[in-house]
Amino acid sequence: MVPRGRPRSFDRDTALEKVMKVFWAKGYECAQINDFTSAIHITPPSFYAAFGNKEQAFREAVDYYSRTIGAGSFDALEKAPTIQDGMRQWLELSADSAFACPAGGCMISVSSIQCKPENANVKEFLQSVRRTNHERLSQRLIRAVAAGDLPASTDIAQMTEFYHMIQQSISFEARDGNSREAVQKIIDMAMLAMPASVTVPA
Structure with missing residues (x-):
């Protein structure tokens, strides 16, 4: 029935x-x-x-x-042969999904930018989702150091913050009407900060 x-x-x-x-x-x-x-x-x-x-x-x-549109970028980050490849794919796929919506931006980043006090639990919910994504990125970088993709001296916390902030900024650039081409230039510049793999010839 x-x-x-x-x-x-x-x-x-x-x-x-x-x-x-x-x-x-x-x-x-x-x-x-x-x-x-x-x-x-x-x-x-x-x-x-x-x-x-x-x-x-x-x-x-x-x-x-998270399990459909947002899953592809993290799958690429996890499965790429090196962190250098994975990080670029993570950022580029994040940009692709941010531009997939006519309004622009990542749903997790932009759907509760401003919330009234009575909706604080919604804002806190999305903050927890973003913290989880931040931790997934950090763990991937830790594994990259262990695998030799990144130098042992890599500041994991700083690198996590940097690339997480780049990914978040992509969302707002898309929401503000910037072009996908302009965002690609941001990604290209961000990748210059990523050390070359110490196990794969540059």
């Missing part, structure tokens, strides 16, 4: 993709229930039956973003 209030044709991942795009384009606070119901073609009762409330829908949308 189909739950009351939810259409028979409801597909959760398809709906989540549409919800994600609304949040990505409008941000958490500007997105309204009617934006979601119009995008998914369901009634407000169906939306609440499916997602509970706006915040729960947002959390699910962020998770969907």
Whole structure:
């Protein structure tokens, strides 16, 4: 039996993709229930039956973003033969996804730039997601040192901060209407700060 209030044709991942795009384009606070119901073609009762409330829908949308659009950049970072290749791919794929949305930017970076006090938990949620990504980058750099891709003297904390900040800035450049070509120049300059692999000839 189909739950009351939810259409028979409801597909959760398809709906989540549409919800994600609304949040990505409008941000958490500007997105309204009617934006979601119009995008998914369901009634407000169906939306609440499916997602509970706006915040729960947002959390699910962020998770969907992380395991779909956002996954490619970290997969490349993890699987590239060297940290030099992986870091470039991570930045370039991050840029590609930031420019994939008409509004521009990474959903995790720009969807809660400003939040009212009553929505502080949403801001804190995204901060925790960004901290997790920061730690994933740090761990990848640690493994790069152990593998000989980076010198043993590498300042892991400083390098993590630098490249994480570059990745975050790409999102805001895209949201502000800068071009993909201009962002590529930023990436190219950032990669000049990456030491050459000590195990692979330059």
